[in-house]
Structure formats: C-alpha cells, structure tokens
Amino acid sequence: MTKPFGARLRAAMDALGPLCVGIDPHPSLLAGWGLSDDVKGLESFGRTVGEALAGRVAAIKPQSAFFERFGSRGIAVLESVIRQLRGSGSLVILDVKRGDIGSTAAAYADAYLDPASPLCADAVTVSPYLGFGSLAPIIDKAQRNGLGAFVLAMTSNPEGASVQRAVAGDGRTVAQVIVDEISQVNAGVSPMGSVGAVIGATVGTTGLRLTDLNGPILAPGLGAQGGRAEDLRAVFGDALGLVLPSWSREVLSAGPEVSALRAAADRARESCASAIAVTA
Numbered sequence: 001m002t003k004p005f006g007a008r009l010r011a012a013m014d015a016l017g018p019l020c021v022g023i024d025p026h027p028s029l030l031a032g033w034g035l036s037d038d039v040k041g042l043e044s045f046g047r048t049v050g051e052a053l054a055g056r057v058a059a060i061k062p063q064s065a066f067f068e069r070f071g072s073r074g075i076a077v078l079e080s081v082i083r084q085l086r087g088s089g090s091l092v093i094l095d096v097k098r099g100d101i102g103s104t105a106a107a108y109a110d111a112y113l114d115p116a117s118p119l120c121a122d123a124v125t126v127s128p129y130l131g132f133g134s135l136a137p138i139i140d141k142a143q144r145n146g147l148g149a150f151v152l153a154m155t156s157n158p159e160g161a162s163v164q165r166a167v168a169g170d171g172r173t174v175a176q177v178i179v180d181e182i183s184q185v186n187a188g189v190s191p192m193g194s195v196g197a198v199i200g201a202t203v204g205t206t207g208l209r210l211t212d213l214n215g216p217i218l219a220p221g222l223g224a225q226g227g228r229a230e231d232l233r234a235v236f237g238d239a240l241g242l243v244l245p246s247w248s249r250e251v252l253s254a255g256p257e258v259s260a261l262r263a264a265a266d267r268a269r270e271s272c273a274s275a276i277a278v279t280a
C-alpha cells in the first residue's frame with residue numbers, strides 16, 4: 001500500500017518547497033509558445049511542462065477543462081500528461097472540481113481515484129456545494145487508495161464570496177463549515193491528513209479558523225489573478241505551514257524554453273518560501 005497522500009505531499013513540500021504549478025493550456029498561451037490551438041499543440045505544451053518541472057516541484061495541477069476542450073482526443077492527452085508525471089516525485093493534482101449526488105460521485109471516484117483508471121491522479125479538486133456528505137464516496141476511495149481530495153472552501157474568484165462567506169444558521173460561514181468538515185476527516189492523522197481545502201491567495205482576510213484543519217491548503221490565484229506571495233501571511237496566518245501556493249499562467253508564460261520555465265518556477269517558489277518562512 002502506498003503512503004497516504006497527505007504524508008507524500010508533506011514530504012514533497014519539505015523536500016522541494018511549497019509550490020504547485022498548474023498546467024492550464026489557454027489558447028493564448030499556446031499561441032505565445034508558437035503552438036497551434038489543437039491537439040498537437042496541447043500535447044506539446046503538456047509534454048514540455050512535464051519535461052521542465054516533473055520531479056522539481058512538489059505538485060503539478062493539470063486543469064482538465066483545457067483538455068476537455070478537444071473532446072476525447074484532449075482527454076487522451078490528459079491521460080498521457082498524468083502518465084508522464086505520476087511517480088516523478090511531483091504529485092499530480094487533477095483540477096476537475098467535481099461534485100454530485102453520492103451515487104454519481106462514486107463514478108467520479110472511479111474515474112479519478114482508482115488506480116485502474118487511466119485518469120487516476122494523486123488527488124482531485126472537488127466542489128462541496130451538493131453538501132460535504134455527498135463527497136463521501138470520493139473521500140473514502142481516495143483514503144483507501146492512498147490518494148487525496150481538495151475541497152473548495154473559499155475560492156480565489158470574487159463571485160465566490162456571496163456563497164462561501166454567507167453565514168449558516170449556527171453563525172459559521174459556509175466556508176468555515178467546509179473547513180470544519182475537513183478537519184473531522186483529518187483528525188489525528190500524522191503528519192497531515194489527505195483531504196485538503198482550497199482557499200484562494202486572493203481572498204484577503206478570511207475570518208476562518210484553520211487551527212484544526214490538519215490537511216494541505218491549496219492556494220491558487222497567485223500571479224495572473226493578482227495574488228502575491230507577500231499576501232500569504234495575511235490570508236493564512238498560523239496555518240502557513242500547510243499552504244501549497246499554486247501558480248499557472250504566471251509561470252507558464254515563461255515557456256516554451258525548459259530552462260525559462262524552470263527559472264520561473266524557481267522564482268515563484270522562492271517568493272512563497274520566503275513569505276512562509278517569515279512566520280515559520
């Protein structure tokens with residue numbers, strides 16, 4: 001049995017630093033890299049990011065939407081990207097933001113968290129807005145297979161606030177309810193649990209109590225969305241040691257040269273590592 005995702009991610013973050021790089025092949029990035037906006041361009045983009053960063057950053061996060069754009073042939077490219085990355089030393093977080101009634105969630109778990117599936121990643125992103133309990137088949141399957149799930153709590157986009165900062169009947173925000181549910185799943189696990197929270201680096205003061213989370217915090221929104229490494233301290237406070245900052249366009253736009261991508265990733269990691277170290 002492989003080690004649990006939480007333990008593997010902790011080890012990767014300790015060894016390689018706090019950095020996740022997204023693979024988001026936007027049409028504008030393909031053009032900027034001199035690639036065509038088609039399956040061939042997609043394939044070249046994914047392969048180059050893998051060549052540049054696999055084993056050099058703690059996590060790599062392919063964004064499924066940019067592969068789904070091309071239908072089944074795009075999904076086939078996503079499968080090959082996952083194959084190239086898995087076992088490289090960088091954990092693969094597949095960004096699919098799935099969530100559905102439990103019986104359908106079980107099928108998503110089969111798609112993304114079953115080692116027999118060609119789309120099996122180390123972890124997936126999931127949406128809890130059909131109720132945290134509806135994610136049970138996904139979380140259970142992840143735990144059984146040494147894999148993980150990142151649950152949206154307070155997302156980086158400004159529109160998220162109207163739902164996620166809404167106050168539930170007991171006075172907690174919706175985001176806090178999600179954080180507390182995650183905390184329960186991760187309770188007592190060492191060095192940290194395998195269920196993470198997604199909290200954008202752009203969200204400012206969260207009002208969240210993260211003390212008992214005991215799981216990783218995926219923090220997207222750095223760079224292109226305006227989030228800055230210097231903001232991490234104000235957003236995450238004492239939970240900074242759990243934060244996995246995630247960058248896509250800002251790092252990817254340095255390509256297609258492998259050396260330039262590596263240098264951009266190094267800059268992103270250094271800026272986050274020093275922001276995190278200030279309070280560590």
Ligand SMILES: O=C(O)c1cc(=O)[nH]c(=O)n1[C@@H]1O[C@H](COP(=O)(O)O)[C@@H](O)[C@H]1O
Pocket residue numbers: 022024063095125154155156157198199200220221222223224225246247248249250
């Ligand atoms: O789950 C995510 O990764 C995610 C959550 C969130 O709150 N905000 C967010 O931007 N993301 C994803 O993170 C990536 C951000 O890309 P850049 O804005 O190019 O760095 C995209 O793939 C988004 O879908």
